[in-house]
Amino acid sequence: MTSLHETALPVPAASAVEALAAFGRFAAARGWVPATAGNFSVRLDAGHALVTRSGIDKGNVGAADVAVVPLAGPIPAGMSAETPLHLARYRADARIGAIVHVHTLAATVLSRADAMQGAVRFAGFEMQKALAGVSTHESAVELPIFANDQDTAALAERVETRLAASSVPGYLLAGHGLYAWGATMSDARRHLEGLEFLLACTLEERRLAP
Amino acid sequence: MTSLHETALPVPAASAVEALAAFGRFAAARGWVPATAGNFSVRLDAGHALVTRSGIDKGNVGAADVAVVPLAGPIPAGMSAETPLHLARYRADARIGAIVHVHTLAATVLSRADAMQGAVRFAGFEMQKALAGVSTHESAVELPIFANDQDTAALAERVETRLAASSVPGYLLAGHGLYAWGATMSDARRHLEGLEFLLACTLEERRLAP
Amino acid sequence: MTSLHETALPVPAASAVEALAAFGRFAAARGWVPATAGNFSVRLDAGHALVTRSGIDKGNVGAADVAVVPLAGPIPAGMSAETPLHLARYRADARIGAIVHVHTLAATVLSRADAMQGAVRFAGFEMQKALAGVSTHESAVELPIFANDQDTAALAERVETRLAASSVPGYLLAGHGLYAWGATMSDARRHLEGLEFLLACTLEERRLAP
Amino acid sequence: MTSLHETALPVPAASAVEALAAFGRFAAARGWVPATAGNFSVRLDAGHALVTRSGIDKGNVGAADVAVVPLAGPIPAGMSAETPLHLARYRADARIGAIVHVHTLAATVLSRADAMQGAVRFAGFEMQKALAGVSTHESAVELPIFANDQDTAALAERVETRLAASSVPGYLLAGHGLYAWGATMSDARRHLEGLEFLLACTLEERRLAP
Numbered sequence: 003m004t005s006l007h008e009t010a011l012p013v014p015a016a017s018a019v020e021a022l023a024a025f026g027r028f029a030a031a032r033g034w035v036p037a038t039a040g041n042f043s044v045r046l047d048a049g050h051a052l053v054t055r056s057g058i059d060k061g062n063v064g065a066a067d068v069a070v071v072p073l074a075g076p077i078p079a080g081m082s083a084e085t086p087l088h089l090a091r092y093r094a095d096a097r098i099g100a101i102v103h104v105h106t107l108a109a110t111v112l113s114r115a116d117a118m119q120g121a122v123r124f125a126g127f128e129m130q131k132a133l134a135g136v137s138t139h140e141s142a143v144e145l146p147i148f149a150n151d152q153d154t155a156a157l158a159e160r161v162e163t164r165l166a167a168s169s170v171p172g173y174l175l176a177g178h179g180l181y182a183w184g185a186t187m188s189d190a191r192r193h194l195e196g197l198e199f200l201l202a203c204t205l206e207e208r209r210l211a212p
Numbered sequence: 213m214t215s216l217h218e219t220a221l222p223v224p225a226a227s228a229v230e231a232l233a234a235f236g237r238f239a240a241a242r243g244w245v246p247a248t249a250g251n252f253s254v255r256l257d258a259g260h261a262l263v264t265r266s267g268i269d270k271g272n273v274g275a276a277d278v279a280v281v282p283l284a285g286p287i288p289a290g291m292s293a294e295t296p297l298h299l300a301r302y303r304a305d306a307r308i309g310a311i312v313h314v315h316t317l318a319a320t321v322l323s324r325a326d327a328m329q330g331a332v333r334f335a336g337f338e339m340q341k342a343l344a345g346v347s348t349h350e351s352a353v354e355l356p357i358f359a360n361d362q363d364t365a366a367l368a369e370r371v372e373t374r375l376a377a378s379s380v381p382g383y384l385l386a387g388h389g390l391y392a393w394g395a396t397m398s399d400a401r402r403h404l405e406g407l408e409f410l411l412a413c414t415l416e417e418r419r420l421a422p
Numbered sequence: 423m424t425s426l427h428e429t430a431l432p433v434p435a436a437s438a439v440e441a442l443a444a445f446g447r448f449a450a451a452r453g454w455v456p457a458t459a460g461n462f463s464v465r466l467d468a469g470h471a472l473v474t475r476s477g478i479d480k481g482n483v484g485a486a487d488v489a490v491v492p493l494a495g496p497i498p499a500g501m502s503a504e505t506p507l508h509l510a511r512y513r514a515d516a517r518i519g520a521i522v523h524v525h526t527l528a529a530t531v532l533s534r535a536d537a538m539q540g541a542v543r544f545a546g547f548e549m550q551k552a553l554a555g556v557s558t559h560e561s562a563v564e565l566p567i568f569a570n571d572q573d574t575a576a577l578a579e580r581v582e583t584r585l586a587a588s589s590v591p592g593y594l595l596a597g598h599g600l601y602a603w604g605a606t607m608s609d610a611r612r613h614l615e616g617l618e619f620l621l622a623c624t625l626e627e628r629r630l631a632p
Numbered sequence: 633m634t635s636l637h638e639t640a641l642p643v644p645a646a647s648a649v650e651a652l653a654a655f656g657r658f659a660a661a662r663g664w665v666p667a668t669a670g671n672f673s674v675r676l677d678a679g680h681a682l683v684t685r686s687g688i689d690k691g692n693v694g695a696a697d698v699a700v701v702p703l704a705g706p707i708p709a710g711m712s713a714e715t716p717l718h719l720a721r722y723r724a725d726a727r728i729g730a731i732v733h734v735h736t737l738a739a740t741v742l743s744r745a746d747a748m749q750g751a752v753r754f755a756g757f758e759m760q761k762a763l764a765g766v767s768t769h770e771s772a773v774e775l776p777i778f779a780n781d782q783d784t785a786a787l788a789e790r791v792e793t794r795l796a797a798s799s800v801p802g803y804l805l806a807g808h809g810l811y812a813w814g815a816t817m818s819d820a821r822r823h824l825e826g827l828e829f830l831l832a833c834t835l836e837e838r839r840l841a842p
Contacts (some may be wrong), residue, residue: 013380032243033452036550037616059608105619107548113625114546126324128360128388129315138362139387150548152558177242177559178548186271196247199315206321207837209629242663318810338808339735340778350781351808352662398689408668409735416741419629419839453662457762457826479818525759525829531836534756572759595770598758609640627841 005124011070012175014052018044018061021187022054023063025102028191034104034198039179043092044187049073051092056082070127080105083154090158091183101183108201109180113147115208118177124166124200130194134189135169145197160185172197221280224262228254231397232264233273235312240271244314244408249389251292252312253302254397259304260284266292290323295363296339300368301393304375310400311393318411319390324355325418331356334410344399345379353408356383363405382407427580431490433474438464441607442474443483445522448611450481454524454618459599461502462522463512464607469493476502503574510578512587520610521603526623529600535628537596539586541566544620552616554609555589559571565617566593592617643701644682648674649819652684653693655732658821660691664828666733669711669809672732673722674817679703681722681731704750713784720788721813724795731813732818738831739810743777745838747806751776754830762826764819766800775827777801801825 022042029035029042036138039062039131043053050070057080060065064165069078073089094133124130133143146168151157161173171193172182180201184193239252241244253263261281264270264286268277268291283299290332299310300316326332332339335352343353356378361367371383381403384391391412392404442462449455449462460480464475470490474480477500478487491592493509508521512582536542544550545562553563566588569576581593589612592602600621644683649827652672659672659750670690673683681701684690688697699708703719745750746752754760757770764771776798791803801823804813810831812824 022364036619037549037612039549039552039616039619050440066287107619107622110547110549110619110623111630115630121572126360126387127320129247129249129320132249138298139360141241141363144357149548150559152560175548176544191271192247196249197321199249199317203320205626206415207629210321210415236683275697301810336780336807337740338805339667339740342669350782400718402667406669409666409669409737409740412737413740416737416835417744420741455824457759457825459759459762459829515723527832527836528832530757530829531840534837535840569768570756572770578777595758597756625836625840628746 008155012046012050014046014070015033016048018052019065020195021100022052022068025187025191026060026063026077029104032107032200035060036105040103041084041090042098043091045098045126046070051088051147053081053085053088055080059203086154086158087161087181090162093163097185098183099185100180100187102190102194103181104194105179106198108175108198108205110177112201112205113174113178117147122174122201122204124204127200127203129196129199132183132192134171143170148175150175214408219299222256222260224256228256229275229278231310232262232278235397235401236270236273236350239314244316246268246315249315250313251294253298254310255302255308255319256280261298263291263295265290295366296368297371297391299371304372307395308393309395310397311391312400312404313389313391314404315389316408318408318415319384320387321417322390322411323384323386327357327359332384332411332414334414337410337413339406339409342402344381344394353380355380358385360385360388430469433467434466434490438472439485439488439527441520442472442488444610445607446480446483449524454543455456455480456525457527458491460523460558461504463508464520465489465512471508473505473508474500477502478503507581507601510582514582519603520602520607522610522614523599523601524614525599528618528625530596530597532625533594533596533598533622537567537569538588542621542624546625547615547620547623549619552612554604556612563590564619565590568595570594570595570598577590642680643675644676644700648676648682649695649698651730652682654819655821657675657692658688659734661754662684664736665690666735669735670733671714673718675722675728680829681718682760683711683715683718683727692711705740713782716784717811720792724792728813729815730817732820732822732824733811735809736828738828738835739804740807740829742835743804743806743808744783744796747770747779748778752804752831752834754834759826759835762822764801764814773800775800778803778805780805780808
């Protein structure tokens, strides 16, 4: 049965593998995927995504380091425990074409500091305009924070329930890291860079006025 | 009429494109243009500048990512909303040959912290000598801060009114970023690097004595 | 006698030298081996390790910059004074295949700040899962700290006595730096990166709430 | 007379130029020579040094960017105002073969914070052993700080008077930057990296307990 299922999987284009590899090189150069942390994916079609495997060096991703995963499962062996978080996002929003997850210092520290409030709030930053749909700094952006949970299927459900009412293309897992997505890998990366910059600025401001 | 106007636009030399591309690679390597932020320009002649387009990866600028813009307008489609800030500077000072704008953490945080005072003040730093016309550290430099505004034409007018009385080759937009300029791209970059270093040192000193 | 002993030393495979060189390039790019600091090793067989020499640029390690060292000694001339710390680890645990030691800012500062407590404690970080044997963030990790000592043979004995009761693949020397190890160089590097990330996050949290 | 004097200048070996160029690339990659700041030199013989020119990009030094300078003067046109500080060091200590000066954030901030005390003090750091003549962390190192002065000939005299009683291979100019030297360029770089690491750690410790 597994072999029948696998036969039906689409063959990813080289460009899809390269999109994951290029993002991985970028993230590794910035130190955002330490200790093989992080995972990235791109949507292949209405029912499948290409996702990085677990435990690999994210700065050096090749064709053997990614796997085609049906959005409805089953999840192949060797995938990250966080794969359900990717799949649930793709199922919930057909416009999403790419999802990236990294471990940055600012994301980790602020996700713990503000865990009780359930969100980090940004206001008055021009960089808020890097997020799709934001056209002015005269607004406020709430980046949701979720308690971390090793039961990622249950976590995915809690995440999706709350995201239904959020227009921000990302969220934090407390003590864990940052997720961001977009219609394309370029959009996902722009959202991630924008959110990370906002988090880093906010962390600096907390240091000045703790 | 637009097509007649476009016919009259000068063809930029490859060296002008490369000046923008080289600065972009430098700025991207330092993380100063996250999420496609930032914009750079060089003057082509008395009436035109070559300016980076909006929404492109500033670390990978090619000939298709820049456009010739008449200093008096009109501004072509696809340009950054901040293009008027560049054009107004070129019109106000014929000695300016290049303008760069980046989003750094120190610039963003200090531009918010000192927004009410309207300037960040530096005194006693040898690095002040990186700014054209400064020959000793025994002086004070006031880097102007302007409130951010999505109406960049109105903002450009406020900026130019105040800059008429400033000799510092740069300014901050609150919560937004740093602008710097010079007679050549080398001068603009030196001014930007010098101002950013002064901002980073000042931010450190605030942390020690908040 | 020395010459007989040297004759018996195994010839390291090129891959063993390259493992040390590749780690050195990685560490140097991150600024973790300033001023020729740091030392790394891989186990060659049950009785020998390949160890970097003292005083060399750790970012540019070649075949002449490493030496085969018997785990039971004697230690050849030109080796780091810290070589006994490597040998003692290999002797104590046959599963260890690689050991790395670097000087990072977070490791140095926290190893001094928490020297009296004898450990830095991490809890609630997803990154704890980068350490072999840790499967959830809902746990606590204690990274041992030892007082620095120029008598490294005596220091190695104190270290091994305490490590017999520790499952964490690393330790700190106060005011000195971080050691980490693993079954392979990949594992040692993952443990080092994970511990350094945990230290950097903890240092940030101390800044926010000193 | 000038032309006779210039005829007598030694021709620097390509390796001397490359030593300056290689150090410049290293320093630029770390952001230690922003805005064309910094200057480096190597001794050519008992009476001459090869010194970087003023205003050049220190990350891209070529044969045209350096000049042979007699230790007793005169100093050629186009040299940095700080050239007398290099020459005075070479005249004072025949063992010095290379001198490097960079502008780092930690050096700038601590040189201002501790200017009144006239020194930054390090104790208990293993990294102190990176300095020639230091064999244990159980010692204290005093890095001298001098008030900055645009009259660098007078400054050089004050510096040399005090350095006669110092064994530390470096000093700070307040609000300006860090100087370090050694028998070879490798030694000078090791001393610089070691001192910068000690300064960066000390700055961190001040943030934790301001």
